[in-house]
Amino acid sequence: MTNDAQYNFAYLDEQTKRMIRRAILKGVAIPGYQVPFASREMPMPYGWGTGGVQVSAAVLTPDDTFKVIDQGADDTTNAVSIRRFFQKTAGVAVTERTSEASVIQTRHRIPEEPLREDQILVYQVPIPEPLRFLEPRESETRKMHSLQEYGLMHVKLYEDITRHGQIATSYAYPVRVEGRYVMDPSPIPKFDNPKLEMDAIQLFGAGREQRIYAIPPHTSVASLDFDDHPFDPAKADHPCVLCGTEESYLDEVITDDEGGRMFVCSDTDFCRSRQSHSEARR
C-alpha cells in the first residue's frame, strides 16, 4: 500500500528526523548517556512506545524488514499496531521472524535468538532515568551522572538484600555501560541483561521523557551487583510446555481458577520455530 500523497516517508517530517538522527549519533558516541531530544506527538498515546516509534522512524529505510515485539510476542495489540503503522507510512516489509528482520522494535524483551551485526534493536522506554525513583530532580540526577555519584543506587540494591536476603529487582535492572554511565535497560527482565552485550546496535527511545540513548556493538554492559551477592539472571524454574526448552524466558499463564498454570516461552517466534523444528524431525 502506498500513501505517498498523505505522509512523508516513515511519517515524521525530515527536520524532525534530522534532529532525532543527531541525537542518536551523540547517544552512540557516549554509550549509556541520555541525550535530550524534542520528542513529537505521535498518533498513539504515551506509554504505547512513542519514543521507540520515533527512533524507528528516524532509522528505517525502504529496504528494511521490520519486526515489533511486545513482551516477546508479535501478535499483541501494541506490536500489531506499530508494525502496521510503519507498513502504512514507510511501506517497509514486515516479519515475525527474528532472523529475517533488519530493524526490531521491542517493548520489554530481547529476542532469544542472538542478533547479528546487520540488525538494529529499538527499545521502548517508559522511564529512562535509573536514578529517578531515588532522586526526583532532573538537575540533581544530571549532576550525579556527571560526577559518577552512583552510591545511592548501590544503597537501594543493598536495602533489597537486607530486607529480602537477595536483590529483589527483577526487571529494569540497572547496568553500568563501559564502566561509566549507569543506565536503565528499559523494563526488560533481568534474565535479558547478559544479552545487552551483543553484535547489533541497540537504540533506546523514551517519548514522554524526551530522551534517546544507545549501546553500540561490543560495549561492556555490567549489571550492578556486590562481590558477595553476584548478579543472577534468574528465570522461572520450568521448561516451556509448548516447545520444551529450558533456556528461554517464560511467561506464567493462569489456566483456570483452581490454581492451574503453565509456563510458556515469552518469545513467540523462538517458541514457534522450535515447535516446527521438532515437528519436522518427527
Next chain:
Amino acid sequence: MTPNTLGGGFADEARDAAFAFRACLDVMARPGRIGTLRGAVPPPPLSVAAGTLLLTLCDAQTPVWLGASIDNPMIRNWIAFHTGAPVTTSKSEAQFALGRWPDLHPIFDFSMGTPEYPDRSATLIVEQDNLAPEGTVLSGPGIREVTHLSLPETDAFQQNAALYPQGLDFYFTARDRIAALPRSTKVEAA
C-alpha cells in the same frame, strides 16, 4: 551564483537521507569501519561523502563552521540552498565543522559539551585524500578487539578521548567513503 549550487541535492530527500543516515550510524557505531556514503553531488572541493553528510544531518538549527581550504562562495551557496544551515565563524558556536585536518586546528576551540550535557559538543568532518584500514590502533565500544584507521595524527585524538564523556566526535571523508571516530574510542600509535 553558478548553476550547480542549486543542483547536487538528494533526488528523493526522505529516502536518500534515510539510506545516508544508516551509513552514518553504522560507521559511528563501529569506529574505524569504512563505509560508503552517496546521494549528494556538492561543488568542489567538497567530497561526495562530506556533502551527503551535511544534507543528512544539518539544517537551520545547526551552525556549520567551514575550514579555509573548503570555504568558497559556491560551497556556502550550496549549503544555504540545500540545508539552510547558518555558516558561523565562531568555533564555539558550531555544531558541525568541516575542513581538512590543518584547517580545524586548534580543535579544542570547538564545543566539547558540558559535564552535565556532554552531547552538546561539535562533530568535526575531516576531509582526507584517502581512508585506509591501517595505521592508528583503535579500541573501545563498537570494536570487537582492535581495528586500524589512517588518522591524520594520534595525539589530538588521545587528548580528546581523555576528556570522555566530554569531547568531540569525528567523521573522516574521502570521495564517497566515510569513517568515524567517536570520543569513546581509545587511540594508540601503530
